[in-house]
Amino acid sequence: MTRLKLNTVQQRLSAGAISRLQALPMAFVFAFFFILPLVLVVIVSFWDYNEYEMIPAFSGRGYTDTFEGCAAQLPELCTILKTYAKTVKLCAVTWALTLLIGFTVAYFLAFHVKSRMWQITLSLLCTIPFLTSNVIRMIAWIPMLGRNGLVNQGLQATGITHAPVEWLLFSEFSVVLALVHLFSFFMIVPIFNSMMRIERALIEAAYDSGATGWQTLRHVIIPLSKPGIVIGSIFVITIVMGDFITVGVMGGQQIASAGKIIEVRLNALQFPAAAANAVILLTVTLMIIAGLQRLVDIRKEL
Amino acid sequence: MRTMMISRRTMLAGTAATATVLAAPAIHAAEPKVLRYLGTAVNEGDDISKKCLADTGIKIEYVTATTDDVTKRVITQPNSFDVLDTEYFSLKKLIPSGKIQALDARKIKEFNNITPVFTKGELPSGKKIGGQGTAPWKVLYLEGAKSTKFSATPTEFVTLIPTVYNADTLGIRPDLIKRPITSWAELLNPEFKGKAAILNIPSIGIMDAAMVVEATGRYKYADKGNMTKPEIDLTMKVMTEAKKAGQFRAFWKDFNESVNLMASGETVIQSMWSPAVTKVRSQGVPCVFQPLKEGYRSWASGFCVSKGATGAKLDWAYEFVNWFLSGWAGAYLNRQGYYSAVLSTAKANMAAYEWAYWMEGKPAAQDIKGPDGGLLEKAGATRDGGSYEDRMGNVACWNAVMDENDYMVRKWNEFIAA
Incomplete structure (x- = not known):
């Protein structure tokens, strides 16, 4: 009797409907903890504010203030465009380096380390x-890269330089160094994961057909690692675009970042202005991700 | 009819309250005296809470946040604290928000002994001190118990009971600079290119910048703590030029960052706080809190009480504030290099040689120890900047929130992006 009923239920619901039902709990979580807060941020970004509170009246002030002088100052860049140019630049450099390092490390772990134990370790x-x-990291970089730090002492002792190299710390160099140091991991893991799923027979087949190591890498391994590369790239790009702590600490607070603008606004209790900047940052980041998706259709590849 | 009923009800409530008071001992035993104390880490010492518990039975629960987050928390979560430790300049945001309540001056035992620095803007000797910025006496009183307007003349409704204050200036490394420094203008001297730093809290950083602009003779402000838009533009232009020329090594926000920059020699001249200078010195690195001819930038903090604190909580809050001003805590703060709001009670809790060193600018008759008992200065040393009269008497301006704060914050972002 029950079985019969179930069968009819199954007959009535198409396969697509069942998968949708199964996805429902996760959709709820997303709606409640992600979509809803996001909608609130967008709403607040169109509110007005004074010194100490948000005023729930429509105002585009958060946005117009942010883009103040952008048209008038052309061809020179206004604050917000300058900030985004700097953020995107740091992001691009960090992405390229983490990709190079992440891919190399993942390749080594996946194809050169044979024991599972060592791979995990x-x-x-x-x-x-x-x-x-x-904070500890920031303090630790001073004795390393500082004016009187280890690197500078080494350079001077070996006679390579005669005066301390100043750009080692509190510069774009140190920011990128710290970002790469921190976030290469987010590249390594997904690429490694993709590489582990590559059928080893395919690589052997490539070699058997006379492909060189380089050709195998280019035509077999890289295309098959693409999902990992894209996922890793999304991790790195979204984190670096929004980062203000590492940029602040390693840049001596002298390098602008999109996240920093939001922080300064929040600290001044200008919540709608902060929300407006968050919406702008989100839009820019989504555009970059959309561009990436265009290169690789991740849904098809998975 | 209606009013009568209400008054009858109030009377009933009053009777109930009296009954509660009569039953007080039993209730004391049942309910521990706990106050949630919101503030920055700088003032939240274990020694103070322990001593307070021993003296008054009030248990202090610290809620710690950074300067900016403290203000944010008051506005967004006003019921998450009872007592608030904050600076006078933040009152320009906190009072209009209506999240804190006026205190009754008559319930503060030592109120009339609070140094006239706060109440009148003058030293005990009668000397007037600089009042640019959000000077405490401008925001000390409210027009009424429920008012959100500051009163220019003294009333019994007090916004913030002062506890601690100081005069800030530049910290320098005398061993690396090797010549006398006497002016704020030196911060932008190309001689220190790549070796200077300022504070990365916009409202305070711009005040230090204004001290520099005035010292170089480029402009004289009507009020450094309340600039007009063109004045903000000018100040940020000077700073932007310096930044582009590579004058600054870094901007710091955290106490420990400032200590590290100075101790490692990354910077040789920077805005600094007194205890940070002491900390650099305690690492064996020479560092001076350099008095400058243009004067000091001053700040002051103390206690506010949340609007949510009523009944017994409010009584404990008064008890705590009264305890704080009764001397032990004041002496503790004086030994850290700060100043206490009630000088007479702090003096009674300090040895004569300590008072002479910290407050009178005299050479130490014996070794000077910090509140933790650690050695701060050897016998014979004198305090940077000298006596209380010399330091507080030369205050040029106070930490401030400007009327054009919103514009200033945007300009600060522009400065960082330049």
Whole structure:
């Protein structure tokens, strides 16, 4: 009797409907903890504000203030465009370096390390940068890269330079160094994961057909690692676009970042202006991700 | 009829309250005296809470946040604290928001002994001090118990009971600079290119910048703590030029960052706080809190009480504030290099040689120890900047929130992006 009923239910619901039902709990979580807050941020971004509170009246002030002078100052860039140019630049450099390092490390772990034990151990070693807090890391970089730090002492002792190299710390160099140091891990893991799923027979087949190591890499491994590369890229790009702590600490607070603008606004209790900047940041980041999706259709590849 | 009923009800409530008071001992035993104390880490010492518990039975629960987050929390979560430790300049945001309540001056035992620096803007000797910025006496009183307007003349409704204050200036590394520094203008001297730093809290950073602009003779402000838009533009232009020329090594926000920059020699001249200078010195690195001819930028903090604190909580809050002003805590703060709001009670809790060193600018008759008992200065040393009269008497301006704060914040972002 019950079985009969179930059968009819199944007959009535198409396969698509069942998958949709199964996705429902997760959709709820997303709607409540992601979509709803996001909608609130967008709403607040169109509110007005004074010194100490948000005023729930429609106002585009958060946006117009942000883009103040952008038309008048052309061809010179206004604050917000300058900030985004800097953020996107840091993001691009960090992305390129983490991709190079992440791919190389993942390749080594997946194809050169044979024992599963060692693969796990070495992957865990990659998490070491996360074992210390941001403040500690910042303080630790001073004796390393500072004016009187280890690197400068070494350079001077070996006669390579005669005066301390100043750009090692509190510069774009140190920001990128810290970002790469922190976020290579987010590239390594998904690429490694993709590489582990590559059928080893395919690589052997490539070699058997006379492909060189380079050709195998280009035509077999890289295309098959694409989902990992894209996922890793999304991680790195979204984190770096929104980062203000590492940029602040390593840049001596002298380098602008999109996240920093939001922080300064929040600290001044200008919540709608902060929300407007958050919406702008989200839009820019989504555009970059959309561009990436265009290169690789991740849904098809998975 | 209606009013009568209400008054009858109030009377009933009053009777109930009296009954509660009569039953007080039993209730004391049942309910521990706990106050949630919101503030920055700088003032939240274990020594103070322990001593307070021993003296008054009030248990202080610290809620710690950064300066900006404290203000944010008051506005967004006003019921998450009872007592608030904050600075006078933030009152320009907190009072209009209606999240804190006026205190009754008559319930503060030592109120009339609070230094006239706060109440009149003058030293005990009668010397007037600089009042640019959000000077405490401008925001000390409210027009009424429920008012959100500051009163220019003294009333019994007090916004914030002062506890601690100081005069800030530049910290320098005398061993690396090797010549006398006497003016704020030196912060932008190309001689220190890549070795200077300022504070990255916009409202305070711009005040230090204004001290520099005035010292270089480029402009004289009507009120450095309340600039007009063109004045903000000018100040940020000077700073932007310096930044582009590579004058600054870094901007700091955290106490420890400032200590590290100075101790490692990354910077040789920067805005600094007194205890940070002491900390650099305690690492064996020479560092001076340099008095400058244009004067000091001053700040002051103390206690507000949340609007949500009523009944017994409110009584404990008064008890706590009264305890704080009764001397032990004041002496503790004086030994940290700060100043206490009630000088007479702090003096009674300090040894004569300590008072002479910290407050009178005299050479230490014996070794000077910090509140933790650690050695701060050897016998014979004198305090940077000298006596209380010399330091507080030379205050040029106070930490401030400007009327054009919104514009200033946008300009600060522009400065960082330049």
